[in-house]
Amino acid sequence: MESPARPLAQRRRHPLAAARRAWAALPLLAAGLGVAWAGETPPPRGVDAELARQVRELAQAASRTAVPGMRVEIELGELDPRLKLAPCQQVQPYLPTGVRLWGKARIGLRCLQGPTRWNVFLPVTVQVYAPSLVATRALPTGATLEAGDLQLTETDIAADPSPAVRDTVLAVGRTLARPLAAGEALHQRDLRARQWFAAGDTVKVVAQGQGYSVAGEAQAMTPGIEGQVVRVRTENGRVLNGVAVAERQVEVTL
DSSP, rough: OOOOOOGGSSSOOOOHHHHHHHHSSSGGGGGOOOOOOTTSSSSOTTTHHHHHHHHHHHHHHHHHHSTTTEEEEEEOOOOOOOOOOOOSSHHHHOOOOTTOEEEEEEEEEEEEESOOOOOEEEEEEEEEEEEEEEEESBBBBTOOOOOOGGHHHHTTTTSSSBBOOEEEEGGTTTTBOBBBOOOOBBBBGOOOOEEEEEETTTEEEEEEEEEEEEEEEESSSEEETTSSSSEEEETSEEEEEEEEEEEETTEOOO
């Protein structure tokens, strides 16, 4: 004969079941974090809204310090769903040493109060909006840029590792190294490097040391391609390595 069921209050709760229920009630950090801007899409499931706010504010503050006056937006990515993080009552976001909040970056998250201390990194995308040059029409490789080919438009200048070109003077007359679609932003990598001088030309050499600089003339031993290392021979026969920086001009660091 079956024994009568005991009242609910008298039933013994299995410790493992209780632990599972407690775990389910905690924010599921391992399920992924996301950010919800006020009035926009709701946060992803399992997100601690307060922690998301702290992460966003940390990234905003650091980015705005680096690029004052520019509009900055932050998108939070997701933690690896395979992570098995222990429950934590206090998670602290922080900026890892050496991390630049520009484009694809990361914010650190560390558990300060819990049975197990852990440290993980949350992917973030930092969007920095500023006026930069975009193509007004489709432009082929080899096209020589004219003023009418470009216009200033607000773009995310952090979206590409190559710096955006933001001054028409730096672009007009230059040759494209690759095609540009209409509306596509112009970056430094899109422009063919200029040859500032040829081998055998006499060039001005500016040598810079700590707290001083000297200038003189030398003969170029190799062509001076913009931004590339060039060898020059001074009047006393000394061979120096420098960088071609302008028309018949080389900078040498001593």
